[in-house]
Amino acid sequence: MKYGYIRPIVSDQQCTQQVNELVIDTLFKETHGLARKRTELEHLLMTVQKDDELFIQNIAVLADSLQQLLDILRLAERDQFTIHFVDEQITNQTIQKASLLQSATFFADLQSKFLSHSSTFSLQAAKQQGKSIGRPRKTDDNLQLAFAMYDSKSYTLYDIKETTGISKSTLYRYLDDRATSLSDGKE
Template sequence: MLIGYARPSAEDSDCQNQLLLLKNAGCTELYIEEHASPKKRVQLLKMLEEAESGTQIVVSKLYTFADSTRHLVELLDKLETKGLSLLSIHENIVTKNDMEYPFTKILHSLADFQSDAISEKTKAGLSVAKDKGAVSGRPRKADENVKKAIEMYNSKKYSLVEIKEKTGISKSTLYRYLEN
């Protein structure tokens, strides 16, 4: 069984081009989102819930189906778990018999690579910034405010609310400094 899935996009806001492709591909059932937003993909969830093992999900483009590489990996894993496969017309990708070209495995590797590349670039950027003297994390509170807050706390004459109002030091920040 072939099930088509469509979602509005900038180039196909009413899904007409996608629907034509899906019908020409032989889809007997269609799930069409009402909006392009990645949130609240009601029809996608409904389709994944209702599709039976052996069914092939057909989309015009991978982006219609998923919003990111990581999202695509998650969806392909769900399809595999349910015994479903994916056909993406534009990219000419079929996951049904991908023994020669295991698309899902390659996609997992690409997603890991993408994550590692972002992580390494972030770490390198932080290292360069640190070498230039930049300090990461939240800025420290002024020492005089901290000293005043500690004195007020130790005097036992002020409530935590009063200490915060007068010094700008929150309860959690004050406790953190008291622990040291």
């Protein structure tokens, strides 16, 4: 049997570009891109048997971490089925034939893909739940006080931080924003 597995990923959140050119007997599709509750993947891994083939667009679709990938590769070896990674043009058998340098480079790139995928979908889920993302902005009154202290040239950056709670790097970022908005307003 030929199986396919798709799920939303950063570069294809609607799953329209995954394994659509392949002839597959059964396709398993997750409804979300989050790492938890991947019920279709679990169902697929319980279904696949010896000599079956599993087609995945890329490794980031299948796994959310190197440990999860390793677990799935061990399962594939034990149950004797083949996983084809379309984008990478490899299978679970050809991964083992690469040199150490090729493997290290490959897995370092893969780790950054996992992190990008995880953070993107976690942020989207938080936004959908109405949670605010990122650091809260400093209050305008506090920021104006920091600007006044800085502009007076009577206070050190340490004094400004102690009084307003705004760090040096944050103050400089706000000062840059202020300078940009002032120059945009003059043009």
